[in-house]
Amino acid sequence: MQAAVFLVLLLAALTAFVLALTKKISYLTAVAPENRFDQPLRRLGHFVRTVLFQSKMAKEWYGIIHIFIFWGFIFIVLAEIPFIIEGLFPAVQVPFLGTNPYFYLVKDILSLLVVLGLLIGIARRWIVRPKRLYRSPEAAIIVALILAVIITDWLTGGAKCALTGSIGEAAPAYRLAFCYQGFADIFYQNNGPETLAALMNVMWWIHVLIILGFLVYIPNSKHMHLLAAPFNGYFASLLPLGRQTAELDPLADAYKDAKKEYGVGRIENFTWKQLLDCFACGECGRCMANCPANLAGKNLNPKHFLSHTLKDHLLAKGEQMRRFGLQTTEGLSAEELDKLAGTDLEAAVLKERLVGDVFRREDLWACTTCASCQSICPVSNEHVQKIIDMRRFEVMNEDDYAPELRLAFRNVESKFNPWGVSWSERAAWAKDVGAPIRKERGEAAPEYLLWAGCAGSFDNRAKKTSIAVAKILRAAGIDFAILGREEKCCGDFARRAGNEYLFRLLAAENVKILNGYGVKKIITACPHCLQTLQNEYPAFGGNFEVTHHTRFILELIRSGRLSLRGEGGPARRAVYHDSCYLGRYQGEYEAPRALLAQIPNLTLAEMERCRDKSFCCGAGGARMWMEESVGMRLSNLRVEQALAQSPEIICANCPYCITMLEDGVKDKDGANVPVFDPAELIAELL
Amino acid sequence: MRIVVCVKQVPDTTEVKIDPVKNTLIRDGVPSIVNPFDECAVEAALRLREQYGGHVTVLTMGPPQAETALRKCLAMGADEAILISDRAFAGADTLATSYTLARAITKIGAVDIILCGKMAIDGDTAQVGPGIAEHLGLPQTTYVQKIREVYDDHIVVERACEGGYEIIRTELPALLAVDKAIGEPRYPSVKGSVRALAMPVRTWTAADVGAETEKTGLNGSPTQVMQIFTPEVALQSEMLTAASDDALCDLLLEKLIAAKAV
Numbered sequence: 001m002q003a004a005v006f007l008v009l010l011l012a013a014l015t016a017f018v019l020a021l022t023k024k025i026s027y028l029t030a031v032a033p034e035n036r037f038d039q040p041l042r043r044l045g046h047f048v049r050t051v052l053f054q055s056k057m058a059k060e061w062y063g064i065i066h067i068f069i070f071w072g073f074i075f076i077v078l079a080e081i082p083f084i085i086e087g088l089f090p091a092v093q094v095p096f097l098g099t100n101p102y103f104y105l106v107k108d109i110l111s112l113l114v115v116l117g118l119l120i121g122i123a124r125r126w127i128v129r130p131k132r133l134y135r136s137p138e139a140a141i142i143v144a145l146i147l148a149v150i151i152t153d154w155l156t157g158g159a160k161c162a163l164t165g166s167i168g169e170a171a172p173a174y175r176l177a178f179c180y181q182g183f184a185d186i187f188y189q190n191n192g193p194e195t196l197a198a199l200m201n202v203m204w205w206i207h208v209l210i211i212l213g214f215l216v217y218i219p220n221s222k223h224m225h226l227l228a229a230p231f232n233g234y235f236a237s238l239l240p241l242g243r244q245t246a247e248l249d250p251l252a253d254a255y256k257d258a259k260k261e262y263g264v265g266r267i268e269n270f271t272w273k274q275l276l277d278c279f280a281c282g283e284c285g286r287c288m289a290n291c292p293a294n295l296a297g298k299n300l301n302p303k304h305f306l307s308h309t310l311k312d313h314l315l316a317k318g319e320q321m322r323r324f325g326l327q328t329t330e331g332l333s334a335e336e337l338d339k340l341a342g343t344d345l346e347a348a349v350l351k352e353r354l355v356g357d358v359f360r361r362e363d364l365w366a367c368t369t370c371a372s373c374q375s376i377c378p379v380s381n382e383h384v385q386k387i388i389d390m391r392r393f394e395v396m397n398e399d400d401y402a403p404e405l406r407l408a409f410r411n412v413e414s415k416f417n418p419w420g421v422s423w424s425e426r427a428a429w430a431k432d433v434g435a436p437i438r439k440e441r442g443e444a445a446p447e448y449l450l451w452a453g454c455a456g457s458f459d460n461r462a463k464k465t466s467i468a469v470a471k472i473l474r475a476a477g478i479d480f481a482i483l484g485r486e487e488k489c490c491g492d493f494a495r496r497a498g499n500e501y502l503f504r505l506l507a508a509e510n511v512k513i514l515n516g517y518g519v520k521k522i523i524t525a526c527p528h529c530l531q532t533l534q535n536e537y538p539a540f541g542g543n544f545e546v547t548h549h550t551r552f553i554l555e556l557i558r559s560g561r562l563s564l565r566g567e568g569g570p571a572r573r574a575v576y577h578d579s580c581y582l583g584r585y586q587g588e589y590e591a592p593r594a595l596l597a598q599i600p601n602l603t604l605a606e607m608e609r610c611r612d613k614s615f616c617c618g619a620g621g622a623r624m625w626m627e628e629s630v631g632m633r634l635s636n637l638r639v640e641q642a643l644a645q646s647p648e649i650i651c652a653n654c655p656y657c658i659t660m661l662e663d664g665v666k667d668k669d670g671a672n673v674p675v676f677d678p679a680e681l682i683a684e685l686l
Numbered sequence: 687m688r689i690v691v692c693v694k695q696v697p698d699t700t701e702v703k704i705d706p707v708k709n710t711l712i713r714d715g716v717p718s719i720v721n722p723f724d725e726c727a728v729e730a731a732l733r734l735r736e737q738y739g740g741h742v743t744v745l746t747m748g749p750p751q752a753e754t755a756l757r758k759c760l761a762m763g764a765d766e767a768i769l770i771s772d773r774a775f776a777g778a779d780t781l782a783t784s785y786t787l788a789r790a791i792t793k794i795g796a797v798d799i800i801l802c803g804k805m806a807i808d809g810d811t812a813q814v815g816p817g818i819a820e821h822l823g824l825p826q827t828t829y830v831q832k833i834r835e836v837y838d839d840h841i842v843v844e845r846a847c848e849g850g851y852e853i854i855r856t857e858l859p860a861l862l863a864v865d866k867a868i869g870e871p872r873y874p875s876v877k878g879s880v881r882a883l884a885m886p887v888r889t890w891t892a893a894d895v896g897a898e899t900e901k902t903g904l905n906g907s908p909t910q911v912m913q914i915f916t917p918e919v920a921l922q923s924e925m926l927t928a929a930s931d932d933a934l935c936d937l938l939l940e941k942l943i944a945a946k947a948v
Binding site: 399 | 698875
C-alpha cells in the first residue's frame with residue numbers, strides 16, 4: 001500500500017520535474033546554435049577541475065562550504081536509493097550502498113559538514129549580509145529544504161537504530177553512522193518498539209515528501225543551477241579569453257539581406273550556451289563583488305544581468321515564442337509583432353528589444369571588458385562575450401552609440417589611431433632614440449619587430465615608455481625595427497566596442513603588412529596590442545610570437561644580454577598594478593614583478609586586489625574613449641587602493657592604465673605619486 | 687527632387703608633403719579621402735532627400751580607384767554613383783574638369799540641384815563648381831552655409847561672406863557650392879558600408895558623356911603649373927619673462943613699439 005502511494009507520488013513528481021525541465025531546455029534549443037561539442041577530452045578536463053574539484057570555489061575560504069555541500073549532496077542523493085527501498089521493503093538490503101558501513105560513515109561526515117556549511121551560509125547571507133548575496137525567498141527555501149532533508153534522514157535512521165536495540169546486529173550497515181546513533185540516543189531513548197516503528201515511518205514519509213518536493217522545485221527555481229552548472233562546466237569556452245566565441249563576419253553574404261541583424265539585439269540571437277549560463281548561475285555574486293563598474297557605483301551588475309535580467313526575459317519571451325510557434329522575431333517588423341501580440345500583455349514581451357527594454361543601455365557601456373567576472377565565476381559563465389554581442393548590435397546594426405566613440409572610430413578610419421593625430425607622425429617618437437623603420441631596412445629583415453601601438457606612438461606619456469623600450473633594446477644589441485607609418489591601430493577597442501567591421505579591416509591590413517615583411521617575433525609595450533596580435537590575429541592569418549616588453553626585458557637581463565648599473569636611485573616603495581589584458585587575458589603576472597625585482601632599492605608592495613583579482617583602471621573595452629558620467633571614476637578608486645599601500649611610485653604595464661592612474665592621482669588632493677612603466681625604471685639603469 | 691553631388695577624391699592633404707626636386711606632391715602611401723567639403727555636399731543632399739524626398743546621385747571624375755570615394759558616399763546613403771573615367775581626361779585642369787562634369791550632368795538629365803563642396807583641399811581653386819554652372823548655363827551660389835527653403839522652382843539659401851551672410855534666392859535648377867557649416871557629414875553605418883559594397887558603380891567614358899576630345903584632359907587645359915613649393919613662413923618667437931605682471935606688460939609694449947607693431 002505504502003509502496004503504491006509512494007510510486008504514484010514519485011511518478012507525479014518526476015512528471016512535473018521532466019515537464020518543467022524540458023520546457024526550459026526547449027527555450028534553449030530554440031535559440032542560436034553553437035558548436036560546443038568539440039575536444040571532448042579537454043572539456044572533460046575542465047569539467048573535472050571546475051565541477052568535481054570545484055577549483056574556483058577554493059579561492060575564497062567560504063567557498064569551502066560549497067565544496068562540502070556539493071559532495072555532501074551527491075552522497076545524500078546516493079543514500080536516497082537504499083533509504084527509499086529499505087523504507088518501502090524493510091527486508092531488502094541494497095547491495096554496495098545499503099550494506100556498506102563506510103558509505104554511511106562518509107555520508108554522515110559529509111551531512112554534518114553540509115549542515116555546518118549551511119549554518120555558515122545562513123550567517124553570511126542573513127547576518128553578515130554582504131552586498132553580493134541576495135536574501136531572496138528562493139535562497140531561504142533551498143536552505144530550509146536541504147536542512148530538512150538531512151535532519152529527517154537522521155531522524156529516520158536514528159529511529160531505525162533505536163528500533164533494532166542492539167546496534168550492530170539488526171543494522172550492521174549503520175555501525176559507523178555516528179549521526180544516526182547520536183539521534184537514536186538523543187531522541188528515541190524512552191520509546192517502545194511500536195512507537196519507534198511509527199515514528200520511523202512518519203519521519204520516512206516526511207523525508208520522502210521533502211525529497212519529491214525538492215525534485216519539483218529544482219527546475220522551477222534558481223536551483224536549476226544544480227542541473228545546469230555541471231553542463232556549463234563541460235561546455236565552457238576553450239578559446240583564449242577575448243577570442244570571439246561566436247565569429248561574426250560583417251561582410252558575410254548573410255548580411256546583404258537587410259533584415260539580418262549584426263550582433264545580438266534579441267534574446268533568441270544569443271546561443272544556447274550563452275543562455276545556459278543564466279541557468280548555471282548560482283547567484284553567488286563573485287562576479288558582482290569583483291566587477292569594477294559595480295564597485296564604482298554604476299548600475300551594471302554582472303550577476304543580476306545573468307541570473308535575473310536575461311533569464312527572466314528568456315523565460316517570458318521563450319514561452320510566448322513557443323505559444324505563437326515563432327522560431328525567431330528577427331525580420332518581423334514592429335507592425336507585424338503588434339498584430340501578433342494584439343492586446344495580450346504577456347505577448348508584448350515579443351516586441352522587447354534586449355538593449356533599451358530589457359537591459360539598460362548605460363549598463364551595456366559601463367563594462368570595461370576586464371573579465372574579472374568570468375575569470376572568477378565558479379560555473380564558467382561567459383559574461384563579456386554577451387556584452388560585446390549586444391554592443392555589436394547597437395553599433396553595427398542600430399548605429400546608436402556615444403558620439404565620442406563615433407569620433408574615435410572615425411579617427412581610426414582616417415588616421416589609423418583613435419587620437420586622430422596625423423598618421424604620418426606615427427614614427428616621430430622614434431627619431432631621437434634611433435629606432436629603425438622596417439621599410440627603410442629593405443631586404444635585411446630584423447629579428448624582432450617592435451610594435452609601438454597607437455598609445456606608444458602618439459600619446460605623450462606612452463611615448464616615454466616606447467622610447468625607454470627602444471633604448472633598452474638598443475643597449476642589449478637587439479636587431480629590431482618598427483613599422484612606423486605602416487602600422488595601424490590593432491583594433492582592440494573597436495572590437496570591444498562592437499565595431500567588428502572596423503576591427504576586421506584593421507586586422508586584415510595589419511596582418512597583410514606584417515606577413516608581407518615576414519614578421520615572426522613581435523615585442524610590444526601595450527597589452528591590448530599584445531592580446532589582439534597574439535590571440536586574435538591568428539583568425540585572420542597572422543601567426544606571430546608576441547611578447548610583452550616586460551617579459552622580453554626580463555629575459556634579456558636573465559640571459560645576461562642586458563646589464564644594469566648595480567646601484568639604483570633612492571630606496572623606493574612601489575606598488576604594482578596588473579592590467580586586465582596582460583593579467584587575466586594573457587595570464588602574465590610574474591614577469592613584470594620579476595622585472596621590478598631587478599631594480600635595486602625598490603621594494604614591491606601588493607594591493608589587496610591584485611593578480612587575477614586586479615581592479616580595472618577603467619580604460620578597457622573602449623571606455624578609454626568614452627565619457628564616464630555614472631558613478632565614481634574607476635581610476636580614482638584604483639588609485640585609492642594603490643595609495644592605501646603608501647607607495648612612493650606606482651608601476652603599471654599598460655599605456656592606458658598609466659594614463660588612467662595618473663589622472664586618478666591628479667584627482668586626489670595632496671597625492672603626488674608618479675606612475676611608471678617598469679621599462680622606464682630599467683632604462684634609467686642603463 | 688533629383689540631386690547630383692560632384693565629389694573629388696583627394697589625397698589626405700594634412701599628410702601630404704611636396705617633393706622639393708620634382709615639384710610634385712608625394713603621394714606614396716598617402717591615403718585618399720573624399721574631399722571634406724564634398725562630404726558636406728553629400729550630407730546636404732541626403733538631408734534634402736530626407737526632407738523632400740528624391741534621388742541622390744554622386745558623380746566623380748577620376749582614375750578607376752576613385753570608385754572608393756564613390757563607395758564612401760554610397761555608404762553615407764547616396765542612391766547611385768557614377769564614375770567618369772577615361773585616359774583622355776588625364777592632366778585636366780579646372781576648366782576641362784568642369785566641362786567634363788557638365789557633360790555628364792547633361793547626360794544624367796533632369797537635375798534640380800547640383801551640389802559640390804566649395805573647393806577641394808588639394809588644389810584649393812574653388813573653380814570647378816562655378817565652372818560646371820557656367821558650362822550648363824545655370825545659376826550658381828557659392829559658399830552656401832545653409833539651405834533655408836526649397837520650392838518647386840526656386841530655393842533660398844544663406845551664402846557666407848565676410849562678417850556675415852547673404853540670403854539668396856535662386857531659380858532651380860541651380861548649382862550650390864557648400865561650406866562646412868552646412869552640416870557635419872554623417873559617419874557611414876556598418877550596414878550602410880556593407881550595402882554600399884554590393885551596389886553598382888557605373889563608369890562612363892569620354893564617349894559616353896559625349897565630351898569633345900579637344901576640350902578634355904591636357905588638350906582642354908589652358909592652365910600650366912610653373913612651380914609648386916611650400917612657402918617659407920619666417921616666424922620668430924620669443925618668450926618674455928619678468929618679475930611682475932606690470933613689468934611684463936611694459937616689456938611687451940617696448941618690444942611691440944620697437945617692432946613698429948603699435
